[in-house]
Amino acid sequence: MALKTILVIDDDIDLVEVIRVTLENQGFAVIDAQSGERGIDLAKSSDPDLIILDVMLGKVDEGFQVAYQLRAEEATRDIPILMLTAVADQTGFGFDPSRDGEFLPVNEFLEKPVSPRALVDVVRKHLPTSV
C-alpha cells in the first residue's frame, strides 16, 4: 500500500522539520511548502491525502485565504485540512469549531504547541483508512 502523503504548508522551517520527523516516523510521506502560493500548487500537483496548514504565513490571515482557495478548487476540495494556529495572539481567543466551523473550511484546528502524539492522533483521525 502506498504511503499516505501529508502536505505541510508553513513558513517556520523548524516546525516543518519537527512535523516531518514525527510523521515520517509513523510511516507517512511528508512534502512541504513555505508559502501559500507554492502550497496550493503542490496540493494540485501532488494530490496529498491531508494538508497541515499554518494560519500565519506571510500575512496574518494568509492561511485562511489558502484554505478558501483549496476548498474552491475541484482538485483539492476534498482533501482534509488541519489548521495550525497560535490564535490567542490574533483574536485573544481560540476558535470554536461549533461556532466557526461553518465559516472556516478546515477540518480541525490544532493550537500550537502541538505535541507529537496529538499530531499523529489527529492526522490518523482524518485519515480513517490510513495505517
Next chain:
Amino acid sequence: MRLRLDWFNKLRWGAALGVLVLVLVFGVVLKAPIEIRGLLLTGAALLLLNTVYVLRSLRVPAEDINSELRVMKVQMVGDLVVLTILLSLSGGIENPLLYIYVIHVMIASLLFKGRQIFQIAWLAIFLFTAEVALEHYGVLPHHHLPTAREASHGLPFILLTLGSFWLVLFFCAYVGALIMRHNRAIKDELVARQGALMKADRGKTDFFRFVNHEIKSPVTTAQSAVETALELDGGAMSAQAQDLLRRAVGRLEKATLIVNNLAQLTRGGDLKPGELRDVDLNELVTAAVDDQRDLAAAAGVTIETILPDPPLVLVTSRTMMETIIANLVGNAVRYNRQGGRVSVRLVDAGRHIRLVVEDDGIGVAEEDQAMIFGEFYRTRAAQELSDLGTGLGLPIVRKFVDNLGGRIELESAPDQGSTFTVVLPRRFGRGRLR
C-alpha cells in the same frame, strides 16, 4: 490662588479710584447736591484698605490655599460693606450703581466655589435690603440722589444709569469670556492627554502583539521539537538527559502560557459584535471542573458543584466566561491544601447572577487582596506553593468581568481559604460593544 488675590486687588484699585472720580465729577464739577465729604472719606478708606491688602500680599508669603481663600473672603465682605456705605450715602435704592452687587457676586463665583458663592450672594442681599429697610423706617438718614424726574439734573442721572448699565454688562462679558477661555484650555488639555493615553495604549498593544508573534512561534516550535526528540529517542537517552529535556519542556510550557495570557489581557478585552449569545453557564462550570479533576485528584482536593436547575443561561461572551470560570476554578484547586475542598456555585439572583468559587486553601492576606488583581503580582504563599502561575490569571478575570458589566469580590484570610464571587448583570448592555 495668590494670582487671583492680586487680580482682586487690582480690581479694587479701579473701584476706589472710580468712586473718587465720580464724586468729584458729580459733586464738584456738576455741583450735584450729594454727600461729598462722606463719599470721599469712604472712597479714601477703600484706597487705604487696598493699600494694606497689597502690602500684605507683598510681605506675607502665600500659605496654603485655605488661608488664602479666607483672606479673600474677608476682603470680599469688606468690599460689600464699603459698597453698602457708598450706596447709603448716595441715594440707596435710587442709585443705579446698586447693580455693582452683581459684579461682586460674579467675582465671588470666580474666586470661590459651591456654598461660599451663595454665602456672598446672601450677604449682598442682606446688606442692601437692611440698608433700604433702615432708610425706609428712618433709622438711617436718606441722602437724596437727584433723579431723572428732576429735569435740572436729568443728564447726570442718565449718565450714572448708563454708566452702571455699561459697567455691569462689560463685566459680565469679561467674566463669561474668562470662564470660557479657561474651559477651552482645560478641554484642549484633556483632549491632548487622552490622545497621549490612547497612543500609549496602542503602543502597549503593538508591543504585546510583537511579543506574541516573535516569541510565541519560536517557543512553541522549540517545545514541539524537544517533545518530538523525547518521543523518538527518549528511551535511548540517559535518565539525566531525559530529565533535563522534560524540564526544558516545562519551562517552554510556562513561557507559552504567559504569552497566551498576555494576549488575552491585551487583545481579548474587546467584545466583538456577534460574540454575545446564549451561554449555558452550568455547562461551562461542569466543563471547567472536569478539566481540573486530574489535578484535584492528585492533590486530594474534592470539588463540588451546586448548579441551578434548569440550567442558567445568560446572554454573554462564551469565551470570556470560559476563561473566568476556568481561571477561578484552576486557582481554587492549585492554591488549596492537601485534602482540601472546592465549591463552585451558580446562583440566579433575579437581575444578577452570581458565580461563587470557594476553597479552603492558602487564602490571601488583606494587604494582598487588591494587589492580586494587578498584572504579574503573586503572593509569597502562592509562589511557595506553585511555580506554575503567571500572575496574569486574576487580572484577566477582572478585565473580562469588567467587560461583561460585572464585578468581582473576594473574601479571604491567610490559611482560611478564599471565596471569589463574580456578579454579572442578567441583561448585558449591548451598548458596551466596541
